[in-house]
Amino acid sequence: MPTSSITTVSTTPFDDQKPGTSGLRKKVKHFQQINYLENFVQSIFASIGNFQGKTLILGGDGRFYNNDAIQVILKMASANGFGKVIVGQNGIFSTPAASVVIRKNQAYGGIILSASHNPGGPDEDFGIKYNTGNGGPAPEKITDAIYSKTLEITEYLTLDTDNIDITHVASHDLNGMTVEIIDSVEDYAQLMNELFDFDAIRNMISDGFTLCFDAMHAVTGPYALEILENQLGAKKGSVINGIPQEDFGGGHPDPNLVHAHHLAELMFSEQSPDFGAASDGDGDRNMIVGNNIFVTPSDSLAIITANADLVSAYKGKVMGVARSMPTSQASDQVAKKMGIESYETPTGWKFFGNLMDADKVTLCGEESFGTGSSHIREKDGLWAVLFWLNILAVRKESVADIVKQHWHEFGRNYYSRHDYEAIESDSANNVMEGLRNKVKNLINTQTGSLTISYSDDFCYTDPVDNSVSDHQGIRIGFNNGSRIIFRLSGTGTSGATLRIYYESYETNPDNMNQDTQQALDELIKISLEISDLQTLTGRTEATVIT
Ligand code: G1P
Ligand code: ZN
Numbered sequence: 213m214p215t216s217s218i219t220t221v222s223t224t225p226f227d228d229q230k231p232g233t234s235g236l237r238k239k240v241k242h243f244q245q246i247n248y249l250e251n252f253v254q255s256i257f258a259s260i261g262n263f264q265g266k267t268l269i270l271g272g273d274g275r276f277y278n279n280d281a282i283q284v285i286l287k288m289a290s291a292n293g294f295g296k297v298i299v300g301q302n303g304i305f306s307t308p309a310a311s312v313v314i315r316k317n318q319a320y321g322g323i324i325l326s327a328s329h330n331p332g333g334p335d336e337d338f339g340i341k342y343n344t345g346n347g348g349p350a351p352e353k354i355t356d357a358i359y360s361k362t363l364e365i366t367e368y369l370t371l372d373t374d375n376i377d378i379t380h381v382a383s384h385d386l387n388g389m390t391v392e393i394i395d396s397v398e399d400y401a402q403l404m405n406e407l408f409d410f411d412a413i414r415n416m417i418s419d420g421f422t423l424c425f426d427a428m429h430a431v432t433g434p435y436a437l438e439i440l441e442n443q444l445g446a447k448k449g450s451v452i453n454g455i456p457q458e459d460f461g462g463g464h465p466d467p468n469l470v471h472a473h474h475l476a477e478l479m480f481s482e483q484s485p486d487f488g489a490a491s492d493g494d495g496d497r498n499m500i501v502g503n504n505i506f507v508t509p510s511d512s513l514a515i516i517t518a519n520a521d522l523v524s525a526y527k528g529k530v531m532g533v534a535r536s537m538p539t540s541q542a543s544d545q546v547a548k549k550m551g552i553e554s555y556e557t558p559t560g561w562k563f564f565g566n567l568m569d570a571d572k573v574t575l576c577g578e579e580s581f582g583t584g585s586s587h588i589r590e591k592d593g594l595w596a597v598l599f600w601l602n603i604l605a606v607r608k609e610s611v612a613d614i615v616k617q618h619w620h621e622f623g624r625n626y627y628s629r630h631d632y633e634a635i636e637s638d639s640a641n642n643v644m645e646g647l648r649n650k651v652k653n654l655i656n657t658q659t660g661s662l663t664i665s666y667s668d669d670f671c672y673t674d675p676v677d678n679s680v681s682d683h684q685g686i687r688i689g690f691n692n693g694s695r696i697i698f699r700l701s702g703t704g705t706s707g708a709t710l711r712i713y714y715e716s717y718e719t720n721p722d723n724m725n726q727d728t729q730q731a732l733d734e735l736i737k738i739s740l741e742i743s744d745l746q747t748l749t750g751r752t753e754a755t756v757i758t
Contacts, residue, residue, distance in 0.1 A: 217372045217387055218291045223247040229255070229362035231355040233560040233702035235341025237327045240277050243338045247368075253285055254368035255361035256323070256342045257292045259354055263320045265295035269313050269343075271305025271396065272325025273431040273494035275332030276458040279303045281325050281340065283375045290389035291369035294320075297389065299378055300396035304456070306431045306495030308595065309400040311347035311588035316399055321345055326431075326494035328703070329466035333459030348565035348589025352679070397438050400594075404439060407525045407587060408598045412605040417445050421604070422485035425597065426475040427454045429461035432491040435594055444601075450485075465492050467499035467581055467593070468758045469506060480504055487604065487611060491593035496561075497581040498593035500600055502611020508627045510540030510715075513577030515618050516599050518546045520575065522606040523599060526585070532573035534564050537670050537685060538697045538713040539579040540625040549622065558672045558684040559699065565589045566676040579629060579713065616724070623719040626731040630754035631701075632710040632745070639749040640700055640708035647686045647698055647743055654688065659738050662690040688742070693717035696739045710749070712739050729757070 226245075229236055229252050236252055243249050257263070268289055272278040282303045289297050298317060305313065307324055314322045327339035342350045342358070350358075376384050376391050384391040404410075417423075423446055427433040433454035440446045452475075453461065467490035469476045479488040479501040488501040500507040507515070517533045520526040532553035533543050547554035555573060557563035561584075564576040568586040577583040582591035583599075600611075607614060632640075651667040658664075670684040685699030694716040701709035714732040718724055729736075739745075746752055 219370055219372050220367050221247070221250070221370060222367050223251055223365060225363050225365050226251060227363065230359045231341065234328060234349065235324070235339050237330065237337055237339035237703060240334055240336060240338045243277060243281075249281055249284055249340070250288065250368050250370065251362055251365050252340060252358070253288050253323075255358045255365055257288070258361045259357035260321060260342065264293040266320035267296040267298060267317055268294050269298050269305070269310055269317065269319045269322030271300035271303055271310055273306065274302070274304050274456045274458065275327065275338065275460070275493065276334055276336070277338045278325050278458075279378065281338070282378060284370075285323055286376055286386060286391060287371040287373065288369060290386045291371050294389055296392060298392045298394055301378065301381055301393055302396070303378055304396040304431060304434070306400070306435055307590050308496055308588055308592035309396060309435065311343065311590040312400050312403050313394070314343060314345065314347040315588060319345060322347075324494070328494050329464070329492040329497060330703075331460065331464050332493065333462070336459065343589070346565060346569055346589050349560075349562040351562060351565070352681070397435050400435060401439050401443065403587060404595065404598055405443075407595070408523060408602045409605065410444060413598070413601045414445050416601070416605040421487070422447075423450050423487040423489070423601075424475060424478060424485045425451045426467070426472050426488075426490035427451055427456075428463060428465040428467065428472060428490060428492065429453045429455065429457045430465040430491065430493045430495070431456055432495040432593060435495065436491070439594060439598070460493060467492050467497050469499075470756055470758060472499060475501065476506070487601065489597040489600070491597075492581070495593050496591040498583060498596040499581055500596065500611070502615070505612040505615055507611065507615055508540065508579070509577060509581045509583065510535070510542050510579050510625060510627050511615060511618070512596065512600075513539070513575065513583055514542035514546045514622065515614065516583065516596070516603070517543055517550070517575050518618060518622070519603045519607075523602045526574065530574045531571055532567070534567050534573040534576040536560070536563070536578040537687065538629070538699065538711070539577060540627040540715045541693070541695075541717070542622065542625040543577065545622040555675070558670065558681050560702070561591055563672070563674070563681075566674055570676045572675070579627065619724050620721055623717055624724045626716045626718060626726070626728050628714050628728050628732055629758050630712045630714070630736070631756040631758075632712075632749065632751050633755040634707040635710055635749050635751065637708045640710050642748050643710060643743050643745055644686070644698065644700060646748065650742065651686055651688070654742070659741075660734050662692065662694065662734065662738070665689050665691045694735055696735055698739070698743060710745075712754075714739070
């Protein structure tokens, strides 16, 4: 192997490179510090075992700094001994597509460049994470090792050579390592064709079914245009904001009613198409909306699970369903009735991977607009959209009818999350610490009309490898199935974000059409009292309510 241009660069550690729930996320300017990215990449390579001669997958959501980072990583991958790097054309892979490509090529692992739904641009966020050969986010033992390495790094390896042209599908040699530039969409679209009944969806669309998909100027644009418009025949213009931009058009590429407000307004107007959906910066999140109805991500998981037999690739094959702890218990109700296992895991997709690798679960989801299955090891925005379209094509009913029938059969879990963003870290920690000290004594307390039946700081023991993750959030459960959850975000980049999740369970059909915030009003009041939030943080209102 040619080694002539390999250079060893001396460096000093940064003390803030601890990967969070989804890798390392910082402002672009922070990443642009000399050696900042290089240190982290070398620390990844030092923590993942023997990859000499093996294949790495590389791509990102196309945000500002994506392609600079790709050039840095290509040279370092070559200097460190990878045999091949497969890169998405123009540096693009949605997170789910990267997972597909890792698995399809039986790659050693992949590096995904994304800060997910966080805004992009020179003054906004960038991120990097490592996924293992199963296509999923690296487990904590690897991310912990990466962090340790970042604290002691003294040098890294790179090449002193020109950049590679990543704009064309082609194969290049980079000092003995192959760089293969592939179409970013093809493998992903192929897998979707295998999972879903494209003929049935195409027929529904040619019979007049209308849809609007908001790609939010982010990475799913090319994927959605190819699959929804070109392959499924949705009329031109069904995909909106479909051209990816480095700054997502200045928006916040997070598919919820607040940030995808254009879509939300359309779906609640006279001009509403039959189906609306949106995806985030890197394409792993999804929002599902029908004419005049928003489907909560928790309900979406439950409805997908309850209807899985309508999709042939999943018929009779759903082994279990997993949800993150703050996600509503709607999918538990479905699992109970279907006689399959349900699992409650800490927040973050990596916990689902072990359960899927061990064939314990097939479907999983998070309240934060993430839904997915064992077809890959990431959540998958377009997959969820196609799952819904497949269900709609078979049932030939409206989104609203499907949701309402679901509530009648399984009960309705009213659900909302209130985020208090950019709180001073100390105040946020005080809120959590206060709650932690209180939780044990809350059990059997009567508050208003409700009695607290359990409360704890969620601690998860992985049923596959017995690893323990503690301090995963405060859970307060009530005798009627309602819950309040408090946790701190692991993905924010300024100050701390406190998330409070509310859920109440309603089985009386007469009470199923209330306004969500009203239905949760009592829980909201209780949460503010128990946490002393207003006194400890000075905040009187949530920043974002979803
Ligand atoms: C947020 C979501 C979480 C999701 C993660 C990555 O993390 O709440 O469900 O897995 O983004 O998309 P948080 O900021 O709450 O730690
Ligand atoms: Zn994302």
